[in-house]
Amino acid sequence: MTIENISQAKVAGGWHKQYTHRSSTLNCDMRFAIFLPPNVSKSSPVPVLYWLSGLTCTDENFMQKAGAFQRAAELGIAIVAPDTSPRGDEVADDEGYDLGQGAGFYLNATQAPWSQHYHMYDYVTQELPALIEANFPVSSIKSISGHSMGGHGALTIGLKNADSYRSISAFSPISNPMQAPWGQKAFQAYLGSDFETWKQYDASELLKQAQAKLPILVDQGDADNFLVEQLKPEALQAAAKAHDSDVEVRIQPGYDHSYYFISSFIGEHLEFHAAYLNQ
Amino acid sequence: MTIENISQAKVAGGWHKQYTHRSSTLNCDMRFAIFLPPNVSKSSPVPVLYWLSGLTCTDENFMQKAGAFQRAAELGIAIVAPDTSPRGDEVADDEGYDLGQGAGFYLNATQAPWSQHYHMYDYVTQELPALIEANFPVSSIKSISGHSMGGHGALTIGLKNADSYRSISAFSPISNPMQAPWGQKAFQAYLGSDFETWKQYDASELLKQAQAKLPILVDQGDADNFLVEQLKPEALQAAAKAHDSDVEVRIQPGYDHSYYFISSFIGEHLEFHAAYLNQ
Numbered sequence: 141m142t143i144e145n146i147s148q149a150k151v152a153g154g155w156h157k158q159y160t161h162r163s164s165t166l167n168c169d170m171r172f173a174i175f176l177p178p179n180v181s182k183s184s185p186v187p188v189l190y191w192l193s194g195l196t197c198t199d200e201n202f203m204q205k206a207g208a209f210q211r212a213a214e215l216g217i218a219i220v221a222p223d224t225s226p227r228g229d230e231v232a233d234d235e236g237y238d239l240g241q242g243a244g245f246y247l248n249a250t251q252a253p254w255s256q257h258y259h260m261y262d263y264v265t266q267e268l269p270a271l272i273e274a275n276f277p278v279s280s281i282k283s284i285s286g287h288s289m290g291g292h293g294a295l296t297i298g299l300k301n302a303d304s305y306r307s308i309s310a311f312s313p314i315s316n317p318m319q320a321p322w323g324q325k326a327f328q329a330y331l332g333s334d335f336e337t338w339k340q341y342d343a344s345e346l347l348k349q350a351q352a353k354l355p356i357l358v359d360q361g362d363a364d365n366f367l368v369e370q371l372k373p374e375a376l377q378a379a380a381k382a383h384d385s386d387v388e389v390r391i392q393p394g395y396d397h398s399y400y401f402i403s404s405f406i407g408e409h410l411e412f413h414a415a416y417l418n419q
Numbered sequence: 420m421t422i423e424n425i426s427q428a429k430v431a432g433g434w435h436k437q438y439t440h441r442s443s444t445l446n447c448d449m450r451f452a453i454f455l456p457p458n459v460s461k462s463s464p465v466p467v468l469y470w471l472s473g474l475t476c477t478d479e480n481f482m483q484k485a486g487a488f489q490r491a492a493e494l495g496i497a498i499v500a501p502d503t504s505p506r507g508d509e510v511a512d513d514e515g516y517d518l519g520q521g522a523g524f525y526l527n528a529t530q531a532p533w534s535q536h537y538h539m540y541d542y543v544t545q546e547l548p549a550l551i552e553a554n555f556p557v558s559s560i561k562s563i564s565g566h567s568m569g570g571h572g573a574l575t576i577g578l579k580n581a582d583s584y585r586s587i588s589a590f591s592p593i594s595n596p597m598q599a600p601w602g603q604k605a606f607q608a609y610l611g612s613d614f615e616t617w618k619q620y621d622a623s624e625l626l627k628q629a630q631a632k633l634p635i636l637v638d639q640g641d642a643d644n645f646l647v648e649q650l651k652p653e654a655l656q657a658a659a660k661a662h663d664s665d666v667e668v669r670i671q672p673g674y675d676h677s678y679y680f681i682s683s684f685i686g687e688h689l690e691f692h693a694a695y696l697n698q
Binding site (some may be wrong): 151209210357363396398399400402404 | 428429430431432435483484486487488640642664673675677678679680684686694
């Protein structure tokens with residue numbers, strides 16, 4: 141598990157660093173970024189928040205635009221941001237921005253040509269945490285968050301791996317992808333037409349089945365252009381209510397789908413996660 | 420003075436908005452961005468911090484990457500970011516990233532072909548504040564800050580217009596452009612070869628002549644790749660010491676030239692300016 145450092149910048153007293161590595165899960169070279177707060181060492185490891193980004197993003201969007209580091213430094217939390225899909229000339233792609241490279245949907249594809257590389261679910265839940273814990277002064281205590289497609293990823297991965305994560309949060313998640321055009325297009329291509337398989341990657345469906353009850357915080361702007369057609373937080377709220385789950389969905393008046401929205405509430409999300417990561 | 424709104428996003432309880440307008444000073448269409456803190460109105464106007472960006476930047480770099488809005492919202496300060504040069508197909512340009520479009524150096528060019536459009540000094544000191552004060556619920560109380568080429572701009576504009584600004588700050592400014600390759604290339608092209616003219620756009624030279632003594636805060640990372648050859652904060656420090664000026668130059672260990680550095684200290688700069696803007 142060799143990783144190669146390709147950039148580093150001091151920020152908020154800690155460090156932002158980017159690495160490349162060969163992913164055996166994805167069968168391609170991948171890039172990720174990590175924020176390490178000040179004063180970390182192998183003898184005083186810190187917990188990790190995994191951040192999953194949305195359609196068209198890379199590891200860079202959150203790190204450059206979320207304004208998260210000052211608060212993460214104060215709270216003593218590392219942040220890891222993977223890319224949003226496998227990458228490279230040899231990796232299947234699509235002309236649409238919402239399928240293929242930049243649109244991995246954090247699942248394991250079963251259909252050709254996608255099944256050769258698109259195993260982002262295994263990458264985020266297995267290979268990446270192993271790599272991070274082997275190479276950085278972090279503990280195995282972790283939480284997960286994300287935006288839009290990455291909010292879908294955080295919710296589904298957290299709900300399916302409640303033993304591995306302390307808490308889940310999301311901004312503007314695709315909450316019920318089986319009922320939304322983005323999700324239907326991606327699931328049909330990556331998973332085929334079996335709706336039972338789709339349910340395994342739909343947060344609102346998974347919430348109905350969830351055994352363990354992780355704390356979940358969701359923020360959604362009511363001026364988000366994608367709200368009605370694609371995001372459907374009401375499905376998540378209904379499933380949470382029916383299942384008596386610990387899900388707080390906050391509708392934030394006036395906010396849209398952008399990183400300006402994320403930057404406005406990322407501090408509160410970090411504090412939410414810190415309460416579980418540092419307990 | 421018609422301005423056209425082209426984007427808006429709620430952030431930190433306030434608003435980020437972009438506008439285009441026809442600039443009579445620059446003879447071209449220009450774009451700028453403004454952050455308005457919460458609860459502003461014509462009956463309770465707020466002061467303005469003008470932010471000048473560096474080489475290759477537009478109005479967007481600071482607004483997307485500096486992480487300034489939460490603190491600016493708390494302090495009740497609007498922030499205005501102009502573009503870094505005149506723009507458009509009809510505007511003279513150069514193949515280098517450090518001359519022409521994206522590299523206006525906040526001066527009034529006297530040499531062809533640049534003199535037709537490159538009047539960023541007049542734009543920032545005259546046309547833009549008039550436009551802002553006519554169209555937004557802000558007062559005429561203002562301070563100025565910037566990064567790299569924009570740090571040079573903030574220092575020179577502030578020093579030459581001490582009656583118009585309350586305070587000046589800069590990140591990694593080109594402190595003595597007459598003695599640095601970036602400045603020499605730009606000044607030769609825009610101003611010709613008269614060194615007396617150059618001195619009117621060199622912060623270290625202007626500091627020697629300054630009558631009024633505005634408070635000045637400068638942050639400079641010691642891991643900045645451009646530090647020795649291009650930035651020369653020691654010239655600014657020497658001029659400040661000889662002139663007994665109110666200049667604090669802080670060398671920040673480990674930090675580079677990027678927005679990760681700016682985001683680490685922008686909160687302190689906002690607090691510095693607020694002490695003068697809100698007094």
